[in-house]
Amino acid sequence: MKALETVHPLLTELRRCGIRHVVTVPESWSVDIDRQLHYDRHFTVIQVSREEEGVGVCAGLHVAGRDAAFVIQNGGMLASVNALAGVSRQFQIPLLMLIAYRGSFGDSAQNAVNQIAKGIVTEPVLRALEISYEIAAKPEDLRVIKDVHDYAKAWCRPAAVLMKKEAMYLR
């Protein structure tokens, strides 16, 4: 796997947070991020088959004393609501979720029409779960990851960054 010339700012921010473990389910917008994470030996990538599993894996990493980032699509967050409530909230896990915000304004992918329904309910579901979040529209907005991570750790609760396409793609 070839290294890209520019380090993705998401990786830079994870380093700034002291995070080495990244739990992922691949997503079409996260191709660059996935490639760099797998190439960069600083990070231990744990790929899971479904996002709800990842909520459990991140909780286990927390018990083990490891900070982790959970890189998924908003559809995966929606599929994980049971575990987000029953594990992350119940056991005060400072889960850092970095979520591709499919179906949001500006999602102009050919199949975006299939994403709109998920985009519409993403923020209301996060609010219903009492999960605080920020939105990163551009790569430079990813600097908020450190603030969100600090917040999650300080208050022992999940928190999220919703990432738009421009913040995730390097090309």
Next chain:
Amino acid sequence: MMDREQCLRVLAGRRTNQVVVGAYGAGRDFRELAPSPLNLCEVGTMGMASSIGLGIAAGRPDCQVWVLDGDGSLVMNIGSLISIANNRPKNLVVFVFVNRIYEASGGQPVVGIDRLSFAGMAEAAGFEQVFEFSDEEQFERELDQVLASAGPTFVVMNAEGKRRIPINRRSTNLEEWLLVRRTLAEQTAE
């Protein structure tokens, strides 16, 4: 069929400093039989024990982690077998206690239980070691070998038995999570 409580007693007798992540009947009964600050026997959401175990094993490769799962729970998160096998934690042992029913939710049969093979699925997912026991004496005789194997290891326990702990017993589950985390952190510091 083995007796679950008897199997848990055998496991309790071998337990030294392993982290134990347990689900429902098997987890709660084990906690009563083998109290320890490394018991995490309330997982909050059905099916999550195996994934939480993977996270602990990945974060602390110096500790052996035992997952005590139920058949109904594991079926609810069967993809975790693929994730565990793919991430290859040498220090993770997943026991699935097969009593063929959803014990905590009314005793209905587990979906597909007459056709599925847990051992077959674990082998197909790529587990390094797969064992299956239906005889208590054999289990006791071979357990040391099971635990000494480089994992990830999967163990099918065909066992039934009455729950020791009432299902509606109030538990201090958050405190248990905090205690396991603190205990593991202290082990790091030593």
